[in-house]
Amino acid sequence: MARVIADMTMSLDGFIADPDDGVMELFGWFGNGDVETPSHIDTLTFRTSEASAALLREALAHTGALVCGRRLYEVTKGWGGAHPIGAPIFVVTHEPPAQPYAPGATFVTDGVAAAIEQAKAVAGDRDVVVASAEITQQCLVAGLVDELSVNIAPVLLGRGIRWFDRLGDTPIRLGDPQVVEGRGVTHLRYPVTPGSSS
Numbered sequence: 001m002a003r004v005i006a007d008m009t010m011s012l013d014g015f016i017a018d019p020d021d022g023v024m025e026l027f028g029w030f031g032n033g034d035v036e037t038p039s040h041i042d043t044l045t046f047r048t049s050e051a052s053a054a055l056l057r058e059a060l061a062h063t064g065a066l067v068c069g070r071r072l073y074e075v076t077k078g079w080g081g082a083h084p085i086g087a088p089i090f091v092v093t094h095e096p097p098a099q100p101y102a103p104g105a106t107f108v109t110d111g112v113a114a115a116i117e118q119a120k121a122v123a124g125d126r127d128v129v130v131a132s133a134e135i136t137q138q139c140l141v142a143g144l145v146d147e148l149s150v151n152i153a154p155v156l157l158g159r160g161i162r163w164f165d166r167l168g169d170t171p172i173r174l175g176d177p178q179v180v181e182g183r184g185v186t187h188l189r190y191p192v193t194p195g196s197s198s
Contacts, residue, residue, distance in 0.1 A: 002064060002123040004116060006130040006139065007149035008163055009185070015160035016133055021075050026153040029185035040086025052182035063087045064123025067115050067139075070094075072132040077101045085129065088122050090115045092135055112138045133163050140192070141168050148174065148190040 008016050009026045017023050033048040037056045046056055063085045070093035081102025083089055089105040092115045096107035108115040112135055119128040130136050130145065139145045150163075175191035 002120045002126060002128050003146040004120075004128045004130060004139065004144055005147045005149050006136040006145050007059070007151075008131060008133075008136070009151040009153055010163050011153055011155050011157040011160075013156045013158065014162050014164065015157040016163045018157055018160040021161070025155045025157060029151070029153065029182055032184045033182075039084035041082055041084050044084050049183040051180050052185060052187065055180060055182075055187055059127075059129070060085060062127050063129050064126025065090060065119035065128045067092065067112075067119050067128060067130045067135060069132040069135040071134070073101075073105065078105055081105075087126075087129070088119075090119045092138075113142060113144065116144050133161055133165065136163060137166050140164075140172050141170075143194075145192050148188075148192060150188045150190070152186045152188060154184060154186075 009023070010016050011026060016026070018025065029048060029052060031047050033052065035048055035050045035053040037046040037048065037053045037060070039046060040060065046053070048056065064087055066083055066085055066087050067090045070091055073091045078101030079089070081104040091105050091107050092112055093107050093109060095109065106118065108118060116128060116139065130139055136145070173193040175193060178189040180187040
């Protein structure tokens with residue numbers, strides 16, 4: 001059965017991008033090592049530590065669908081129609097764009113639960129990965145996330161776009177993390193306690 005994993009790279013003070021959507025201070029770990037991991041895009045190869053590479057290989061092999069928000073889709077220009085993870089993309093939006101940046105994305109207009117359901121149907125036994133701040137927040141509040149995968153970059157941005165900004169009044173409880181130390185990044189994987197947001 002597909003797991004739903006929210007995965008992002010985040011600064012130590014909780015930001016996934018600077019105020020201008022810049023990620024240069026955060027994404028250095030994707031290219032600071034000597035172990036090559038090809039993505040599903042011919043022109044993109046990750047170069048990381050072996051510890052990070054092992055996690056990337058796992059994600060590339062086991063991700064069956066990606067769910068994101070319209071804002072991230074716009075910022076990335078739809079990843080040119082193919083995300084590096086190599087999985088179908090489901091975009092949660094109020095209204096599909098008249099002219100998508102590229103073919104390959106499915107636009108879901110009836111909320112995050114519907115997007116997760118559609119993504120799971122496509123993913124089969126593989127994982128559904130959620131990327132983008134607001135969609136992660138909505139999925140956490142709705143109890144749809146099984147695991148948080150947090151890649152902590154060793155930087156304090158001070159301001160920008162927070163990953164966990166609007167979670168309501170209910171604490172969302174997490175289990176003990178799996179910790180993997182990479183080069184220029186610490187990978188934390190937290191199981192989300194079932195029913196903790198209800």
